[in-house]
Amino acid sequence: MGLFVLMPISCCVLAAPHRLLHEQALAIAKDRDVSAATKVLKLSELAAADDPGDSGLAQGLNALRDRLKMLDVVLAHDFIFRTDDVDLHLAQARMAFNELERMGGVDPEMRDLMARNQTAAWNIEDARLLLPERPGKEGGLLPDKLVFDDYTAGRPAYVRLDGDIGTVTSVDLTKGPRIIVVAGCHISDRAAMAINDSPALKQAFEDARALWVAPASNSADLKAIRAWNARMPDQKIMISYRNNEWTALDFSVIPSFYFFRDGELVAEVQGWPADGSIPDELLQALTRIGKARE
Missing domain, CATH: 3.40.30.10 (Glutaredoxin)
Structure with missing residues (x-):
């Protein structure tokens, strides 16, 4: 087993009339006919899209989860290909996560997603706050602080x-x-x-x-x-x-x-x-x- 996987890959295909943001991000990431630079550009453009409208609690929660998953793919490429948009996309993920939390829709998957990205940016305190109930797993492997x-x-x-x-x-x-x-x-x-x-x-x-x-x-x-x-x-x-x-x-x-x-x-x-x-x-x-x- 390796220490790293460039990005998480999902094979789930949803029967929606329009592909969700996460699906679009995965399609860009898995396109072997374009260069890494083109992928990064397309993913950045996708991240710049306005948040889906909230027309009901369930739809709003699903839209926020979808946006967070999309930004996770975007950030995976930001980190590995050294883009200048890491802080911007991380801030967008924070905003989506905070709104999801306000609506009571944060689950372990979303918490882990944010913790992974905060760890990659070495925001140790933020990462630990996201994993308060999971000592001994991911949270236990983080250093307590940076010197x-x-x-x-x-x-x-x-x-x-x-x-x-x-x-x-x-x-x-x-x-x-x-x-x-x-x-x-x-x-x-x-x-x-x-x-x-x-x-x-x-x-x-x-x-x-x-x-x-x-x-x-x-x-x-x-x-x-x-x-x-x-x-x-x-x-x-x-x-x-x-x-x-x-x-x-x-x-x-x-x-x-x-x-x-x-x-x-x-x-x-x-x-x-x-x-x-x-x-x-x-x-x-x-x-x-x-x-x-x-």
Whole structure:
């Protein structure tokens, strides 16, 4: 099992004369004939649509639930593809949720939906308020608070999960060699084990201060991340604090290896062989940053 699913997919088809907003969002998301940029644009346009009119309690509740589900799909793409509309769409989701709560229509599904997105935005207090009756499940995996250690706004930063604390730290890519690994799936697991099993390769990654980073995502599995870190303490996965700050990374491709030297991105390697062998491209990239495996 991987740590992430890009977005939840539903196969339910409703027999309505016009597709609901959530159905429209899923159709856009699953369209393989358009680029990611086009999908993001279409989803943003869908999110900008006016809320459906409230002509009765049941219809109003259903319309608000539909809008929240649609915004969940929109936010999934916002986070992964680093759009500038995360805060806008999250605010729209908050408004729909608050109205649904005012009408007495909040159920566990809607509460979980909002909590996932608040967690992805690292709004820890808001996420915990949404899960007051569920200690030990999703709420129990969240850090109690964030602390900022050597953090500079605007620079790429990650969150390290240390028990009940999430520590936010910025990354300096401008000095010397550096490897950033976008991780968070079973293939990443395979790559990490292969690197760990090779003493020379493991040393090269340590010398290049390799950092394994998962994207902030509304489908992140914090339990799986904590389990990974317990299993592989030398290659712990951190989580992006603000995806938009990692301008050189593509969070939609996992795993990906980015090789920097004095701030310059000099090589990128995507994926990992199914047979567990070390990709030649990765060895060449290590040479380019002066960390060739001996």
